[in-house]
Amino acid sequence: MILILSREIEESLTCRVIDYLENYSANYIRINGEDLFNEKVIFDYALNRETALWELEITINNRKIISKDINCIWFRRSFFQLSSLSEHPVINDFLKNELNILYSNFQHALSHAFWINKPSDLSINKLNMLKKACENGLTVPKSYITNHQTTLNRINDEIITKPISESFSIVENNVRKTAFTAQVDRNIVKAENYTDFFFPSFFQQKIEKQYEIRSFYLCGDIFSIAIFSQNDTRTALDFRNYNEKKPNRNSKYQLPKKVEESIRKFMIDIDINCGSIDLVKAKDGNYYFLELNPVGQAGVVSRFGHYNLEKKIALKLIENDK
Numbered sequence: 001m002i003l004i005l006s007r008e009i010e011e012s013l014t015c016r017v018i019d020y021l022e023n024y025s026a027n028y029i030r031i032n033g034e035d036l037f038n039e040k041v042i043f044d045y046a047l048n049r050e051t052a053l054w055e056l057e058i059t060i061n062n063r064k065i066i067s068k069d070i071n072c073i074w075f076r077r078s079f080f081q082l083s084s085l086s087e088h089p090v091i092n093d094f095l096k097n098e099l100n101i102l103y104s105n106f107q108h109a110l111s112h113a114f115w116i117n118k119p120s121d122l123s124i125n126k127l128n129m130l131k132k133a134c135e136n137g138l139t140v141p142k143s144y145i146t147n148h149q150t151t152l153n154r155i156n157d158e159i160i161t162k163p164i165s166e167s168f169s170i171v172e173n174n175v176r177k178t179a180f181t182a183q184v185d186r187n188i189v190k191a192e193n194y195t196d197f198f199f200p201s202f203f204q205q206k207i208e209k210q211y212e213i214r215s216f217y218l219c220g221d222i223f224s225i226a227i228f229s230q231n232d233t234r235t236a237l238d239f240r241n242y243n244e245k246k247p248n249r250n251s252k253y254q255l256p257k258k259v260e261e262s263i264r265k266f267m268i269d270i271d272i273n274c275g276s277i278d279l280v281k282a283k284d285g286n287y288y289f290l291e292l293n294p295v296g297q298a299g300v301v302s303r304f305g306h307y308n309l310e311k312k313i314a315l316k317l318i319e320n321d322k
Contacts, residue, residue, distance in 0.1 A: 002028035002317045003070045003113075005103070007077040008035075013299055013310065014076050020314035027321065029065060031058065033079025033099065045102075045109070054109040070110055072320040074313070075117040077295065078103055114320035116219070116313070117274045121294035124270070126164060127202075129292055132270055137262035138289040142205035149196040152184070158206040159184045207288050213253055213279040216301040216309060217267055219316055222260050223307045225300070226253040226281070250304035255279075259287050276301070 002021065006014040014030070021028050035041040042059035056067045079099065103119040130140050142157060145164070152159070162181040170177050183206060215224040228249040255263075263277060266289075276296020280288045302309035 001065065001069045001071060002026060002321050003065075003073045003110075004028060004030040005073065005075045005078070005106075006030060006032055007079050008032045011077055013297060016299075016310040017074070017313050017317075020311050021317065024314065024318055026314070026318050028317070029058075029060065029063070031060065033077065033103075035060070036079075036099065036102075045105075054105060056106070056109050067109060068112075070113050071322055072114045072317050073106075073110060073116070074317055075103075075115060075119055075121075078119070115273075116316065117272070117294055121272050121275070124272070124292065124294060126291060129270070130289075133262075133266055133289045136266040136269055138259070138266060139286050140289050141207055144203045145200060146203070147197055147200040149198075152203070155203070155205075159203045160206050161201055161203050164200075164202045207280050208283045209280045210283055211281055213255065213281060213287070214296075214301055215255065215263065215277045215279065216296070216298045216307075217263065217273075217275055217277060218309070218312060219273050220264060221312075222255065222263060223301055223305055223309060224253040224255050225250050225305045250300070252305040252307075255287070 004014060004018070018028070018030060031041060036043055040060065044057040044059075046055050046057075047053075048055050056070075058065045100119070107115070107118050107120060127143075127145075130143055133140050142155075144151065144155065144159075146152065160181050160183050163179055184203065209230050211230060212227040213224055214227060215222050228251075259279075267273065267275070270292075272292070272294050275292050275294040276298070277292050278290040280290060282288055298309040298313070301307060
């Protein structure tokens with residue numbers, strides 16, 4: 001049996017993959033994170049003291065599934081939000097942490113199964129990813145972390161800044177604001193009303209790019225598109241700052257074999273078998289690794305590269321349902 005762990009809303013990729021599973025009459029079950037507390041699933045998890053293993057039993061639509069029934073798991077998402085459980089943000093944070101620990105234990109309880117992505121993939125450290133990328137032959141921009149102006153003054157390159165951890169969004173006056181990559185204006189950071197000290201922040205050399213590349217990695221296979229974001233001031237630094245009125249041009253792309261081989265070595269080294277990788281083809285001719293998103297959307301790459309990745313994911317799940 002195939003187990004899909006996803007969420008209720010804003011998850012079109014899961015639905016498209018399931019369409020293919022249905023078409024191939026695959027034996028699967030989908031559980032959304034919200035199902036664990038919205039009365040749709042009876043969930044039992046017991047520690048077998050003789051085997052020292054946690055054993056899982058799930059009942060959904062009068063269908064009972066136990067751990068040994070599950071051969072293959074796609075960990076797509078966990079849940080969307082928990083605000084409906086409590087009006088208190090501290091309690092919601094606590095409940096979110098409780099569920100995240102539960103998901104991490106799924107990984108141990110179902111270690112006999114084949115996983116496409118794992119809950120532990122979400123705990124990747126971006127700084128360690130840059131180190132691992134270097135170790136496996138990928139080129140990365142010059143990178144710095146500092147809390148003092150003196151260090152910035154010693155950097156001759158133009159620099160950008162972005163979050164060390166995951167980005168975030170806030171909604172104010174019905175407008176969503178997201179923390180994207182931004183170029184550092186040295187005139188601002190040197191202004192008299194700014195102190196020399198600031199919150200520890202991540203800086204990188206600004207890469208003069210020809211275009212950006214989004215690659216989707218699936219169990220050793222790499223599918224790429226080029227994103228021509230450099231001609232739009234809104235997307236020039238970060239194509240994720242989408243211009244809905246004038247979208248970037250995208251096209252199917254083939255990375256050099258040497259770059260693809262370095263990506264494979266990198267993904268094997270960090271033990272992640274699926275994810276989206278962002279790169280830049282620079283004007284100096286190099287391919288620069290920017291970051292990895294282990295739950296990155298495949299939809300854009302699939303659509304503009306004509307790869308039909310939804311079918312490929314479904315077939316990979318069926319192949320490993322043994």
